[in-house]
Amino acid sequence: MDDLILAEASAVDDEQGPVLVLDAPALATALADDLSTEGRTVLHRSDLLTDETEVPATADVVDTWSDPRLADVRLVLLRLPANLNALDELAENVAAHCHPDVRVVAGSRVKHMTRGMNEVLAAHFGDVRASLGVRKCRVLHAAAPRPEVREAEPTWPRTAALDEFGLSVVAYGATFAGNRLDLGTRQLLESIIDLRPTAGADRAVDLGCGSGILAATLARNGWRVTGVDTSRAAVGSTAATAAANGVEVAVRRADALADWPEGDLDVVVCNPPFHVGTAKDSAPAFRMIRTAARALRPGGELWCVYNAHLPYLPTLRRDVGPSEIVTRDRSYLVTRSVRAQ
Ligand SMILES: C[S@@+](CC[C@H](N)C(=O)[O-])C[C@H]1O[C@@H](n2cnc3c(N)ncnc32)[C@H](O)[C@@H]1O
Incomplete structure (x- = not known):
């Protein structure tokens, strides 16, 4: 698919200014190799930290959409995200912050493409067209950012009231x-709603924090909380959710708790992913459990929720310690594991 994106991009490239690559680390790497010899900069930005760190330092990370270098970007390459909200936020920011002559070349496997993707792009660009399919892949081209989008206030992140729990939830587009x-x-x-710290045991992590609903709830109960997630959208959302609810939550964009000090935490709560992209994969969940076990002090607790059919209980017992089922319904299990000495 990357070959198709590159071929379609070179046909519309006016060879001026930096190129921006979104959520496509292999593309950013290939372009950085090719274009650095021509003195042209490659900028990149990915939602996942693991994607971003794959790209060599010859390409520069764009940390904020207010980065002034974006004003000169006339070519944007991206892999289309399956999540339409993620696409909407990317399209809105590219239309608002890149050069008015910007051209977007966005590729995907045909089986993952929907009409909704064209509609989302068309909300931000006046000119949207699809390429012919090549080897089960296709590219959408977008150009002519709509002037009203360039002048409007950003529509992300978006807030909703979770009245039942007395919370405001704020989320960027790519957030789970x-x-x-x-x-x-x-x-x-519901299982942790009354979980409260005790004297000297108040350090908690919401691991894979997403929009930060769990982190904000723990902070409201008096815990000193850090939200950890590999997703840029998630840590931004957790920080925004905490602010909206008037509580303090530190955030950290990291791969699980691999770098967290050993034996430091009293509680970890985790709703682990069971997908990587569109494929089912338990590897990130196992990594989260293993690194949480290391970061917990003896007697510290890991609270997890996962699909009832997933065989995580033996892993929790082996990696963390004694584990019990707190609640279960037809779809989900909540477990509490106590870190063994
Ligand atoms: C099922 S969602 C749960 C989000 C949130 N806690 C909730 O319950 O709404 C899983 C979260 O784990 C994050 N995640 C996936 N792999 C990760 C990793 N290696 N390290 C940290 N977070 C990860 C995802 O970005 C996602 O936000």
């Missing part, structure tokens, strides 16, 4: 479940 309450999150939230 957006500003809604996922059913698994609800199970874990």
Whole structure:
């Protein structure tokens, strides 16, 4: 697919200014190799930290959409995200901050493409067209940013009231479940709603914090909380959710708790992912459990929610310690594991 994006991009490239690559680390790497010899800068930005760190330092990370270098960007390459809210936020920011002559070349496998993607792009660009499919892949081209988008206030992040729990939830586009309450999150939230710190045992992490609903709830209960997530959207959302609810939550964009000091935490709460992109994969969940076990002090607790059919309980017992099922319904299990000495 990257070959198709590159071929379609070179046909519309006016060879001026930096190129921006979004959520496509292999593309950013290939372009940085090719264009650095021509003195042209490659900028890149990915939602996932793991994607961003794959790209060599010859390409520069764009940390904020107010980066002044974006004003000269006339070519943007991206892999289309399946999540339409993520695409909407990217399109809105590219239309608002890049050069008015910017051209967007966005590729995907045809089986993952929907009409909704064209509609989202068309809300921000006056000219949207699809390429012919090549080897099961296709590219959408977008150009002519709509003037009203360039003048409007940003529409991301977006806030929703979660009245039942007295919370405001704020989410950027790529955040898991957006500003809604996922059913698994609800199970874990109800299980920890009265969990309170004791003297000298008040350090908590919401691991894979998403919009920060769990982090904000723990902070409201008096915990000193850090929200950890590999997603740029998630840590931004958690910080915004905490601010909206008047509580303090530190945030950290990191790969699980691999770098967290050993034996430091009293509680970790986690609703781990069971997908990587569009493929089912338990590896990130196992990594989260393993690194949480290391970061907990003896006697510290890991609270998890996961789909009832997933075989995580033996892993929790082996990696963390004694584990019990707190609640279960037809879809989800909530477990509490106590870090063994
Ligand atoms: C199922 S969502 C849960 C989000 C939030 N806690 C909730 O319950 O709504 C899983 C979260 O884990 C994050 N995640 C996936 N792999 C990760 C990793 N290696 N390190 C940290 N976070 C990760 C995802 O970005 C996502 O926000």
